[in-house]
Amino acid sequence: MEQRTAFSRSMQIVRECGNLRDWEMGRQAMTRNYSNWFVRARLKTRQLQLLAAMEEEGNVRRAADMLGMTQPAASRLLKELEDMLEVSLFDRTPHGMRATLYGEVMIRHARMVLSNLSHAHDEISALRAGLAGQVRIGVIAAAAATMVPRAISRVKERYPQLQIWAEVETSDVMLPRLAEGDLDIMIGRVLERQNQFKADVSYEPLADEPLCVVARPGHPLEYETGLTLRGIVNASWVLHPPGSVLRHRFDLMFSHIGLNPPQNVVNTNNFLAISSLLLQSDMLAVLPEEVARQYQQYGVLKRIPIDLPYRMDTFGIITRQSHLLSPAACVVLDALREAAGEVYGTAFEPVVAR
Template sequence: MTLKLSQIRDVVAIADGGSLRAAAQNLGLAQPALTRSIREVEHDLGVELFERLPRGMRLTPAGEVFVRRMRSIQAELQRSRDEIDQLKGLTIGQLTIGLSMASTIALLSGALAPFKARYPGVKLKIVEGLFPGLRRQIADGDLDFYVGPVAEVPLPREFVLEQLFTNERLVLGRVGHPMAHASSLAELADASWIGSALTEHREDELGLVFSTRGLPPPRVEVETSSALSTMMVAANSDLLAMLPRQYLRHPGAVDLLMPIPIRERLAAPAICLVRRAALPLPPAAEFFTDLIRRTAVHEARTRAE
């Protein structure tokens, strides 16, 4: 089977628009031409990519797999164009990166200004999240790279992992928390907690911290999937959160959250840079990762002092 770039464009456009009509309007094509294009692809593949509904079209399971791969091809083509332009000295294109909250707070400010000075025409798109949620986007090429905690190592060979610095967690609660003077994890045995997800095993993450110290499992009453929701729940309740120490430097946390001064040192997964192994980064992305590395060295030295 030989796919045309126009056919890839057509399939993705229908998946995005949800109907032939919407896709035809977005592409500036006649609906019959678009219909022929899709039927040719389906004939060559031997499967239906779309379920025809009374109002619109919906991807079949085979269509979902196909479209995900086609998006990767489109992203690689655009990345190739950007890379060639950047090699020619043009400062254009797009860089899409995944950052955790901790890496955003610790590293973004040191990299952003020099990057925009060197590549003023490159659009920077930042996707906030943790590795489990962004893993597929990295693998598919939707993200150029990810910077943040990685709890489950080693990673599959499709990824390249580079550790930037080790990290620590703090127990955080609202200002004026009734357990503000606790000095050990054991004194927090009756506390209620907020759970987050650094790995695919959300329910085990807090429990492991307690079990390794011979303590009963914590009572997790709220589970969150974003840094902002974690901070807001902690700031507006008596629930505690165990978060990377960088969260206290978030402007929104200064007047809302405080560390509980327990004596235990709580290791956090290291902050790492993760990219795909198969292809090198474009010049703009490579420049940004270099800035991230330099800022990480400064962050590690500051913590050591």
Template sequence: MTASTDFLVRRLRLRHLDLLVALAEAGTMRAAATRLNLSQPALSKMLVEVEDGFGARLFERTPQGVAANALGQAAVYRARVILGELERGREEVDALRAGASGVLRLGTLSVTASVPRAIAHLRQKVHGARVQVQEGRVRELVQRLLDGELDAVFGAITPELLASDLLPLLRPELLLADELCVVCADGHPLARRRTLAWADLSSQAWVAPPKDTLVRQALMTAFLNEGLQPPEPAVEVLSSVTVGSLLRLDPSLLAAVRLEHAQDELARGGMRRLPVAPVVPLPSLGLYTRRSAGAAPPLVRALGDALRRFGQPARGSRATAAAPGRTSARS
């Protein structure tokens, strides 16, 4: 520990970290004081103490209130991580006292076949392990990871994230390959065909996610690569659960989904995957962890091992990902 860091540790308390986050989120001294149950003079005094500890001005006054400058944004980010780690420590202690062997906080896609299997396998291998799952979009989950709210995120290792300014803060590990998958109900006219080309599907009624998703972009790429006009979906929906319900209720529809998503619906019956060529790859799936957190915790490593067990191994290395052209981080 350097002398300046030692000075900071001796001068600041956790309450000062709370203040940094409250000011950044509230945007005014009055709102932050109310949130922390402090008077404005007391809050102003604490802010002076924080800035003295860092040896720099962290917030600037604006007509609307206060705003963190570049130095303040860095301090606020680290304050969030520290407070998140403290909350994690409390949760782990409570869980261990209650008999758990550990707690894993996982962010993941909303529909995935591999994650439930991996969690079940993990709990068989690590007796008493507890898993807290948060579902959502990868970019939002990655931010929660960086804020210390999650231990790992399972999602697409996209070119966008690999090229973003977040990459130095992350440790992405490719685990599973993924690709575009076309599914239909058993009663669809094409359900019994053994081979299909994209041209055979150009006049069909489609269910597809919005245009800013990886799956929709891959679907458009599949048709464009064959010199065909991409179809406009008859139904545009993001939820894979809704897609499955629609196909079972209306057998005239085709749907574009991730292979990872399709496996869950296909296992329920009443649906099948169409054998369309050529195959269009999607960015591989993998685990994101925080680089600054050091080596991944044992439960995160065990989850990674379980995911490899239940999926198609990803192609390439930790620093590469397949993509069907320009993509976004939304899955």
């Protein structure tokens, strides 16, 4: 269905160019691209499911059990796919079946296709039930505390039956899920170590994130003056885990002045756990300013008076380039852009549903 939509949209664009001959050539080319490979391949949904199961299980028999088929049937499906592609998708190792480079490509695209089919089923079911559709968004903490609630509340006022799934996670976790189609829209970052996704996504920058130190109300350092990083390096901390962007920036602040990062640390990115630990101890935490402001507004946490020299990189709205958003997702995207303009002063063109 998505390919047919892309095909129709491409023909519409060529028509708008006003050149009938070019349009006809474009139509024929699109028809060839649409039909040739898929007609010859005769890909089966079962083969795509098998690829995904093989990656999870690493074994033909267990993958077959997961799909409710016999091992010979699974092996036959896999061989048919490899014969058609003329490449080997898996290598046998002492620890099971491991995907080759070709296999990794097919698994990634198989997951995207299966996800799209699942979303299509969800949208059709929602429409049949009289609902407005479903939208899945992934959000970093700072945006979840500011623009996202504003956007969602406006969408729900206009479309009360539109179902929105909002997950708060780190960018490194969300970006692969966006690429595989598990998320419609993401608000976060494309990290340097995830450059393989850059060509597949559209990125609209919003703002960077200043950082601050927080603690419980009544903490001994709440009204301390002249605090420096050297003065708090030996404090007890609750921090995002190593490998996260926030933790990387936190550690850099200390290494930049010749200090080892704090060693007395509890690692978690769960904000409920962070706030609970802070409230029951004299531990410190570092959070984006917007998140800290929300906690302070309700009297849960207090900012500690120290200026931090590092900020988080700019985050933005991220979508898949090759994916046409559903009408429901377009509504949410427009609301997110509007809220971002109010919170961060960013200007956008309105998105048009297709």
